[in-house]
Amino acid sequence: MKKKIKIGILASPSLSGGNNVIFEHLSHIYKRETFEVILIFDKPVKDEELFWFQGIQKLPRLTLKEAEKNHFDVLIATFWRTCYDLLNLNANHYLYFNQSVESKFYPDSDFNNQNAAEATYLLGLNVITEASWIQKYIKTHYDADSELVLNGIRKENYSPTGESHASKESGKLRVLIEGNIQSSFKNVPKTIEICKKSKADEIWLLTNSPIQDYEGVDRVFSNVPTYETQKIFRSCDVLVKLSTVEGMFGPPLEMFHCGGTAITYNVTGHEEYMKHDFNSLIADVNDDSKILEYINLLKDNPQKLETLKKNALQTAQEWHNWEEASLAFEKAILKCIEKKQPSGQVIHNKIQLLNRWFTETNTINEELKHTHRQLGLKIHKRITSVWKKHKR
Numbered sequence: 001m002k003k004k005i006k007i008g009i010l011a012s013p014s015l016s017g018g019n020n021v022i023f024e025h026l027s028h029i030y031k032r033e034t035f036e037v038i039l040i041f042d043k044p045v046k047d048e049e050l051f052w053f054q055g056i057q058k059l060p061r062l063t064l065k066e067a068e069k070n071h072f073d074v075l076i077a078t079f080w081r082t083c084y085d086l087l088n089l090n091a092n093h094y095l096y097f098n099q100s101v102e103s104k105f106y107p108d109s110d111f112n113n114q115n116a117a118e119a120t121y122l123l124g125l126n127v128i129t130e131a132s133w134i135q136k137y138i139k140t141h142y143d144a145d146s147e148l149v150l151n152g153i154r155k156e157n158y159s160p161t162g163e164s165h166a167s168k169e170s171g172k173l174r175v176l177i178e179g180n181i182q183s184s185f186k187n188v189p190k191t192i193e194i195c196k197k198s199k200a201d202e203i204w205l206l207t208n209s210p211i212q213d214y215e216g217v218d219r220v221f222s223n224v225p226t227y228e229t230q231k232i233f234r235s236c237d238v239l240v241k242l243s244t245v246e247g248m249f250g251p252p253l254e255m256f257h258c259g260g261t262a263i264t265y266n267v268t269g270h271e272e273y274m275k276h277d278f279n280s281l282i283a284d285v286n287d288d289s290k291i292l293e294y295i296n297l298l299k300d301n302p303q304k305l306e307t308l309k310k311n312a313l314q315t316a317q318e319w320h321n322w323e324e325a326s327l328a329f330e331k332a333i334l335k336c337i338e339k340k341q342p343s344g345q346v347i348h349n350k351i352q353l354l355n356r357w358f359t360e361t362n363t364i365n366e367e368l369k370h371t372h373r374q375l376g377l378k379i380h381k382r383i384t385s386v387w388k389k390h391k392r
Contacts, residue, residue: 004036008072010082013045015052015208017250018099020226021151022078023053028326030059040067052225074333080117087351093337094347096125100247101137105185112365116358123350126336131248131269147332150272151248152325153257157230160259160313164234172201173299176236178251181209187242192216194288195240198295206232233258237305238298243267244285252280253319256312263294279312
């Protein structure tokens with residue numbers, strides 16, 4: 001009997017859209033028993049920490065330290081930081097499942113993290129990505145080819161019929177906002193403020209931030225397991241999501257499957273399935289007056305709302321499920337194995353060099369911040385002293 005390919009995947013246990021995609025692929029591959037799949041986390045992870053994704057607890061898992069004692073056929077980095085965790089891990093092939101251009105997650109003032117995220121494309125890892133725009137970005141900026149595997153969706157969960165938290169009411173507009181409140185590029189607080197100014201009858205919030213309520217929001221759902229979120233989507237008419245960076249942009253597709261529509265910016269990834277004035281309404285990034293106009297339009301024009309919902313459901317019906325997506329992911333892994341790649345030693349040398357560079361740059365940056373703070377305090381004390389003498 002042919003030995004299974006042993007694959008280690010560096011991931012995080014936290015609830016997020018990116019982790020959900022990783023776990024969906026892996027759980028289906030594990031069930032099919034195609035490969036030997038092992039999750040690798042930076043520290044020990046208990047079953048309870050993985051509460052939000054049913055069945056993922058069954059997969060074998062190791063800490064980074066434990067993984068150092070193993071040899072893998074394939075290692076797959078996921079978020080940019082995990083690329084650097086490959087340094088002390090050994091494999092025949094090193095891959096990168098890249099779900100966004102993660103340098104865009106950071107403001108220009110955080111140039112060190114920007115550069116560290118961007119430099120992952122220089123390591124020589126063969127790449128699988130989830131969105132056409134990322135594939136084009138890597139080719140344009142680094143002349144590197146990557147495998148494209150669009151995300152699937154749980155058709156058995158996300159559907160227009162089934163349990164909900166509240167029935168939709170004719171003539172009333174219930175909007176849903178989704179995302180982490182602290183994430184600057186998710187724009188959740190701003191989205192809430194726009195919705196509060198609109199004619200929407202109710203505002204609901206689905207977030208992985210640990211909160212119970214939020215001013216101006218009628219209902220808050222925090223840290224809901226992914227297999228329960230469809231009840232929230234089914235209860236709402238429209239998703240208003242104003243991210244400025246996305247990979248393949250999953251929540252609008254989930255809303256489409258549950259009988260709703262979406263209002264978004266023309267953020268990266270929306271073009272995979274969203275069509276303005278057909279299944280959704282799309283504004284330019286930061287055109288918030290247009291977003292407000294669109295929300296009010298759906299309140300004032302119920303027929304328009306129903307047309308968008310109908311077309312969104314048609315789009316959803318044409319989309320593939322996770323079983324199909326994970327099969328495509330398997331094929332992408334096998335294609336990457338066949339591609340040329342620098343030796344493990346060369347990849348480790350590159351990681352070591354970049355790690356040293358960014359660590360030292362971080363140290364210098366922190367020292368500069370400390371110096372600026374100390375200088376600021378001295379200036380403040382001097383100004384205060386002069387002001388007190390002047391008042392006398």
